[in-house]
Amino acid sequence: MLRAVAIGTGAYLPEKIMTNHDFSKNLETSHEWIIERTGIVQRHIAAEGENTSDLATKAGLEAVKNANVAPETIDLVILATTTPDDTMPSTATKVQHRLGITKGAAFDINAACSGFVYAMNIANGLIASGQVKRALVIGAETYSRILNWEDRGTCILFGDGAAAIILEAQEESGTNADRGILFSRIHSDGQYTDLLKTTGGISSTMTAGVLTMVGKEIFRHASSKMPASVEEGLQELRLNKDEIDWLVPHQANMRILTSVAQKLKLAEEKVITTVAMHANTSAASIPLALHQASQDGRIKKGDLIACPALGAGLTWGCFLLRW
Numbered sequence: 001m002l003r004a005v006a007i008g009t010g011a012y013l014p015e016k017i018m019t020n021h022d023f024s025k026n027l028e029t030s031h032e033w034i035i036e037r038t039g040i041v042q043r044h045i046a047a048e049g050e051n052t053s054d055l056a057t058k059a060g061l062e063a064v065k066n067a068n069v070a071p072e073t074i075d076l077v078i079l080a081t082t083t084p085d086d087t088m089p090s091t092a093t094k095v096q097h098r099l100g101i102t103k104g105a106a107f108d109i110n111a112a113c114s115g116f117v118y119a120m121n122i123a124n125g126l127i128a129s130g131q132v133k134r135a136l137v138i139g140a141e142t143y144s145r146i147l148n149w150e151d152r153g154t155c156i157l158f159g160d161g162a163a164a165i166i167l168e169a170q171e172e173s174g175t176n177a178d179r180g181i182l183f184s185r186i187h188s189d190g191q192y193t194d195l196l197k198t199t200g201g202i203s204s205t206m207t208a209g210v211l212t213m214v215g216k217e218i219f220r221h222a223s224s225k226m227p228a229s230v231e232e233g234l235q236e237l238r239l240n241k242d243e244i245d246w247l248v249p250h251q252a253n254m255r256i257l258t259s260v261a262q263k264l265k266l267a268e269e270k271v272i273t274t275v276a277m278h279a280n281t282s283a284a285s286i287p288l289a290l291h292q293a294s295q296d297g298r299i300k301k302g303d304l305i306a307c308p309a310l311g312a313g314l315t316w317g318c319f320l321l322r323w
């Protein structure tokens with residue numbers, strides 16, 4: 001059977017770093033509060049004129065280099081983002097062009113912080129059905145552009161960044177020992193749209209709006225739906241929790257990551273966390289963590305990785321991938 005196997009990753013973080021101390025100059029907040037309630041130490045912020053497509057292109061180029069493939073052999077580009085360069089065309093088509101790819105398809109997907117899990121689900125489906133041979137899946141965001149910098153409850157949480165993964169169709173045996181995506185499922189429930197949203201948009205206000213969030217409620221949903229979506233995958237594959245080598249969840253808040261690991265009874269050492277240094281980079285957070293942990297040698301070929309996420313919508317889901 002055809003499996004979507006990861007053959008390379010890349011990432012890019014903007015040069016400018018903003019620390020927690022930078023916030024306390026203008027807001028009633030402190031490094032101590034932010035660390036204690038979120039685990040965040042710093043975040044990267046895109047420079048003026050540096051757009052989501054710039055971040056995504058750099059991450060994509062590195063993934064192409066690390067996978068050692070020619071860009072023109074890629075026949076699908078999916079860019080998960082809530083912060084596209086423009087209303088149209090899709091930012092993915094700009095990235096496709098800058099990478100020198102002229103065939104196949106490129107499009108954006110908006111599922112907020114679950115965007116990468118959604119994009120991987122679509123890429124997996126297209127690869128498994130034989131329509132696509134090589135997919136470049138990117139998560140790239142410039143949330144700094146949609147933050148209310150006077151709202152201490154939200155502006156301290158997010159950062160900018162991008163990361164990418166190349167998936168390749170490979171013939172595998174159809175068992176849990178296969179490399180590639182073994183399970184992928186996405187969910188949404190629109191009754192919760194008001195919990196996390198922007199105050200405007202193209203059709204409603206002709207502006208992008210700024211982000212608002214009912215933090216406590218999102219926290220509650222994330223702490224229950226993320227572990228549940230990992231369990232869903234384990235059940236379907238008839239795998240035990242202890243067969244998971246790495247939990248690489250969406251990075252929103254260190255307390256959420258700890259709670260997800262506890263609910264799954266997974267040792268803290270098995271959780272890859274980047275939230276301290278990147279903050280919440282929305283659709284980019286899972287691929288950034290995958291890239292970091294594979295580059296530093298923690299994630300190795302053959303490891304089983306669980307990647308759950310939850311975001312605005314609400315949207316949530318998980319994929320289980322053997323590296």
Ligand code: UT7
Nearest residue numbers: 029030033037113152153156215216218219222252253311
């Ligand atoms: O990617 C998916 C979306 N994002 C998430 O998953 C994030 C989910 N939510 C969270 O991470 C947490 O709810 C927050 C970090 C946003 C907030 O933590 P919390 O423990 O839920 O705090 P809270 O909202 O209950 O606020 C407690 C207090 C409040 O003061 P009062 O009303 O008790 O006087 C807030 O006004 O902390 C205050 N507060 C702050 N104080 C200092 C809120 N933000 C700040 C701040 N600095 N930055």
